[in-house]
Amino acid sequence: MRFLPTPRSTLVVLLIPFALLGGLVPAPAADGDPARSVDTHEATGGGSTAPEGGLVDDGWLPGPEGSAFAGFEGEPAPGGGPVWPGVRLDARRTTLSDGKNVDVQILHLDPGADVSVRPTLAGGSVRGTATVAAQSGDPLAGSVAATNGGFWLRDPYGEPNGFFAIDGRLVSDAESQGVGPRGTVGWTADGRVVIDRIDTTQTLVLANGANLDVDGINRGHREYDELFADGIDSLLAYTPDHGGPVAVTEPRQPPPPEPEPTPAPTDPDQPAPPPLPGAEPEQPPVDLAVLRIAAGAWPAAGGIGGTVIGISRDSAGTFEAGGGEVIVVATGADAGALDGVEVGDQVGLSTTSTALDPTRDEAWAQVLHGLAGGPMIVKDSRPTDPGDWVSEGFEPQIHSDVRAPRTAIGVTADGRLLMVTADGRRPGITHGFTIGELAEYMISLGAVEALSLDGGGSSQMVVDGVLRNSPCCDSAIRTVATSLQVVHDYSFTTTSRLQGAGRIDTAVAIARAAHPSGSSTAVLAVSSSFPDALAGGPLAAALGGPLLLTGTSSVPAQTVQALRDLGVSSVRLLGGEAVIAPEVVTQLEAAGFAVSRLAGDSRFDTAAVMARAVQSAGGGDGPSRAFLVPAFTFPDALIAAGPGGLLGMPVLLTQPAELHPAAADVLRGVDEVVVIDSDGQLSAAVTDQLRALGVVVTRLGGGGRYATSGAVNDWLAQQMTLSAEVIVARGDDFPDALAGGPLAAARQGRLMLVPSMTLDTDPATAAWFASNAGSIGAMRILGGPVAVSSYTQWQLDRLATG
Known part of the structure; x- marks a missing residue:
């Protein structure tokens, strides 16, 4: 593994006046009820689009008022016991600036270690969750250590919230619940590790040369009254990594606005006017099209070709991507753009990643594996601006400024990879980190870049298939949607x-x-x-x-x-x-x-x-x-x-x-x-x-x-x-x-x-x-x-x- 250093970049922060998701709290619908499950072409058994995981859904302890960053300058040199050649686990207790303790587990991966780090989906698809140990499987199959991964959504339940790629397959596109891109870690084909904030653009290229933007990969359609709604005109794609059928129903127009209330009569003896005659106006139909494309996968970077092997127009039903297939569901104007497509047409599927730091684009064009977390907390050996965390969708009072169990990944100047968990929410024993403290701690370990991942009860450090930390106050080990597995390919012969x-x-x-x-x-x-x-x-x-x-x-x-x-x-x-x-x-x-x-x-x-x-x-x-x-x-x-x-x-x-x-x-x-x-x-x-x-x-x-x-x-x-x-x-x-x-x-x-x-x-x-x-x-x-x-x-x- 090699770390890809980059210059520091800055971000102009825009404040947005609505609740952010980011794996923290369910997003309210416009009418005040929890966000409803979608019904246009949702994953079977869907739920709301509010992410799971997160840090405040089972209680939290705020940090002390005005607490400074912890003084970790004296943190001991990396130690611990071996997990695999070039991989060691260091479990220690560190002390915060106010004297409170934090139990920390640090997995060190040397640059020459004969292992790889692979993102893993619970159950092998975007549908569902499992503990990190369960996702590790049998250690004899090669996984010797793991931590939890990023946040996830509920439609389908377990869908990664943001970029997720395995073996060059795009499983989930980059998205953010803020105004800026989400922090993401990726691994290139030649073994480099890259951490940055990225956006992705997915494009379906038709035989006639038209380019259609794909709004999402392996997720449900977002209703009109939800945050970040897809609206009438949408185009979503599903691959075998979706792991189940997609129920496509007839799309509907958004509900008409409420009529203006009839003015009350000025004369109290005058009766109210009768309601206006006539039924509610009929909503115009919305086009619907479903394409079945023979293609190896949706690429994580670059483009591949495919062949249209099936078309369904204006017909609801259940569709599922088989091996070597991609299902495209289009509604509204996007469905109309597919009117000329015929079976046998050659089409293109492509993904372009755009990093906030443009010097990273070349690396992201070669990424094979990766997953989004957030926020990005260290760049050029310095903590990132807390305003950038808000831009990624993490509010101070909900996420950043509370002490909680945390998980992070970082890289050092000499090419070591750090995978870190910190336990918290156990008063008098271990208190966890704020995001600022986590950033400072990663720097004390030598990180020049670092990314926070999902935390709270989700923070799990697993070695040889066994949980090695006590995340927090949960009575049972939390199930999560994704993990980062440290895998070897050594074959035991004796x-x-x-x-x-x-x-x-x-x-x-x-x-x-x-x-x-x-x-x-x-x-x-x-x-x-x-x-x-x-x-x-x-x-x-x-x-x-x-x-x-x-x-x-x-x-x-x-x-x-x-x-x-x-x-x-x-x-x-x-x-x-x-x-x-x-x-x-x-x-x-x-x-x-x-x-x-x-x-x-x-x-x-x-x-x-x-x-x-x-x-x-x-x-x-x-x-x-x-x-x-x-x-x-x-x-x-x-x-x-x-x-x-x-x-x-x-x-x-x-x-x-x-x-x-x-x-x-x-x-x-x-x-x-x-x-x-x-x-x-x-x-x-x-x-x-x-x-x-x-x-x-x-x-x-x-x-x-x-x-x-x-x-x-x-x-x-x-x-x-x-x-x-x-x-x-x-x-x-x-x-x-x-x-x-x-x-x-x-x-x-x-x-x-x-x-x-x-x-x-x-x-x-x-x-x-x-x-x-x-x-x-x-x-x-x-x-x-x-x-x-x-x-x-x-x-x-x-x-x-x-």
């Missing part, structure tokens, strides 16, 4: 994922992958805590079944369905009734499963019970080897789960200072105890007590959980021949790795714990993968990008492929 919507669904996905032919037995552990579940991995492997997760008092429907699909008949619960309530047993038995429980008086006793169950499943008198791990943290037990399942070694728990009696009771007669102690918790007394039992002690660990995970896998490779598959799970939480131990055992592979956000957290992890790259044929990551980030997956993929 890594893949087993994931679900959460830990329970992920465990189900793991179980299905581990046992494609089904299993008669399954182990069930509670999803919310680890103590009684830690020793369950080797048990599940010894039984040849999966480990699935349950709630404390009820079994999730997806777990029950997985048990049925796998053909499970016997379920073993891990833990006592305080961990898994009797209601779970009742529910499982009612579903037809035989249920037993493995539990002791404590986590130590429960682990001992499971160890004896592993012994029983193995058919021997007792295990020859066992693992011993600290009881009060989960990583070491998770590290042992895969090897324990492969080698038939149970996992026992102990206190750090001394060997627990329950563990000692099982370990009498065991030949070898492998102690896994990543953080050096277990004292020398524990080792001495083990040796006093007559067992050989092997210690693995030290240097943290990730280095220990690698050391245990290296030890395992010396014990048996392993497959080339590595199962990867996050090391800072337990459920995915808990279910992954039996999977690793089923695949005869290694289970490796990794940092969630980046391997850079622990260099030993990257070193292990690099040194073992030759023996890794595939990696299966457990959980989605929330568990193991897209960036970590990229690192793993690159390490495995050298």
Whole structure:
């Protein structure tokens, strides 16, 4: 991405005496009622033309009287964690000039980052809204970060308010609810980023050389009593991006003016004159024409040719643009201008963008993607004139001078792209910015140009498909019409994922992958805590079944369905009734499963019970080897789960200072105890007590959980021949790795714990993968990008492929 610098330009501001829209408040109709839905050729299921989104529809807090711009000169240098190579997220708290705080999220995109920023429509068309996370889709498809986009209208509901283009297709033409053009950001074919205030002119060129201006793209006809009405003579175009049918009804003339009232009689005894005879005057008909044109799209810039493939004159109906088609609806004089058009005629469709700064016209003539926001807040490293914000349609008392959640996009002199959200409307926690404060803040981050986008509850920062900010006081995440998605096109070759919507669904996905032919037995552990579940991995492997997760008092429907699909008949619960309530047993038995429980008086006793169950499943008198791990943290037990399942070694728990009696009771007669102690918790007394039992002690660990995970896998490779598959799970939480131990055992592979956000957290992890790259044929990551980030997956993929 490259930033296109331009000189500063000025704008003469004209004040207009009517309510502005701009995504702020519904515009009143002339009679005082809310603006009515149009009925000439509206989108099916239409509404008013008042925009949605905005900043004042769910409460706001005004800034202090006379507050100065915030002093952001000391704002820290860009930091944060990686999202993708060349992309990082910096979440911080900044302080305003009056001492109030604002929580800010800053996405930095380096000039050389191998990503693109793409405007996205909710649902893939102009009709409807969705959260930014929903618009991101599956992060595996390439979207690693996103913010909300611009404002939108209600006819059709979700239609972008202003310029919107994707892949060279014009989805919505530029328009403004002010006297001047609206601030817009665009991306050119050669990767330049351009921010300016623009107008667009759309032209239909007929075969006879006539040029007809097109009033709008993919929006409904605006009635006569609405602001910015289209009137009788109008020409609108619809493309497949409209996403639905256009109901074209017979157009009507505007209503005649009200007659002058009859003067009251001067003589109170004189009767009022009778009404004048005759009916209301008949309104003349209005011409109507609908053209169907074969054309790839309406171009975002420049012109293309098309062929007329259908004509409908003076006939209402429902029309929809199919793939490779454009529908043109003309009324009044514009319909009359189409009288000579015939099927087979060659026509032209063109778009010309005019920037307020004429040096920008060349760039806008090459724009492929873009969307309008507003107002434009920074130019040449200086805040723009607040009068310009009014010209764009943003009134001070409604939008600019109140503190609220905000979203902005900007570019720096060195070519970085900034995508920023600020939380607000939470007194005492985070207050948001005024537009002036937002401008100053963007400048403090190095922005030489910046554009405000939709704000309020619409302000959303999403990374790896998850909302990373708290916009404001909304009880639910706001749905929006558009977003800006940061997308990569990297193809993962060695890594893949087993994931679900959460830990329970992920465990189900793991179980299905581990046992494609089904299993008669399954182990069930509670999803919310680890103590009684830690020793369950080797048990599940010894039984040849999966480990699935349950709630404390009820079994999730997806777990029950997985048990049925796998053909499970016997379920073993891990833990006592305080961990898994009797209601779970009742529910499982009612579903037809035989249920037993493995539990002791404590986590130590429960682990001992499971160890004896592993012994029983193995058919021997007792295990020859066992693992011993600290009881009060989960990583070491998770590290042992895969090897324990492969080698038939149970996992026992102990206190750090001394060997627990329950563990000692099982370990009498065991030949070898492998102690896994990543953080050096277990004292020398524990080792001495083990040796006093007559067992050989092997210690693995030290240097943290990730280095220990690698050391245990290296030890395992010396014990048996392993497959080339590595199962990867996050090391800072337990459920995915808990279910992954039996999977690793089923695949005869290694289970490796990794940092969630980046391997850079622990260099030993990257070193292990690099040194073992030759023996890794595939990696299966457990959980989605929330568990193991897209960036970590990229690192793993690159390490495995050298």
